[in-house]
Amino acid sequence: MASLNRIKLDAGRINEGKWITVESDGEPFDIRTRGITPRYRDTLQRLRLERVRTINRTRDPGAPMVSVETLPPSLDDLCLGQALAEECFLDVRGLTHDDGGKVVTVDEFKALLCDPETGRIFIALVQAAANEVMADRSGLIETATGNSQPVSAGS
Numbered sequence: 001m002a003s004l005n006r007i008k009l010d011a012g013r014i015n016e017g018k019w020i021t022v023e024s025d026g027e028p029f030d031i032r033t034r035g036i037t038p039r040y041r042d043t044l045q046r047l048r049l050e051r052v053r054t055i056n057r058t059r060d061p062g063a064p065m066v067s068v069e070t071l072p073p074s075l076d077d078l079c080l081g082q083a084l085a086e087e088c089f090l091d092v093r094g095l096t097h098d099d100g101g102k103v104v105t106v107d108e109f110k111a112l113l114c115d116p117e118t119g120r121i122f123i124a125l126v127q128a129a130a131n132e133v134m135a136d137r138s139g140l141i142e143t144a145t146g147n148s149q150p151v152s153a154g155s
Helices: 004-016 038-058 073-087 106-113 119-147
Strands: 018-024 027-033 089-093
Touching (some): 038 073, 089 106
Antiparallel strands (some): 027 089
16 A cells, blocks of 8 residues: 655655756766756746746737747747756756866756757756656556556456
């Protein structure tokens, strides 16, 4: 049977964050991130709405209105990166700059997440890590499913 306390502990780990090893071009490094929390989703929605309002306020007369659903992907990426930087990403280790091996700081990594030119790869890495944090919790679902009684062929 599933344990209520274990589920609560796993939810706590999702909020506290976990170190996840990610890889880019065969070179691994670690990201400490929370899972995809309601706070992240709320922040993402707020950022998208702010971006839509800004676009609509500054659009040319007669230009179509923009909505969250029609937000250009490049602008949506900026919202994703900022929401991940604010709510999910916590730390990085094992990642250095190309010029002399200086270690990438937390603030530098957050800036990379929000960079319109290079942010997409960093967004993908943090999203993958955050999803992996969430997958640890889904293991509870698999365990609970394995404990359930199979349905008989006659039912």
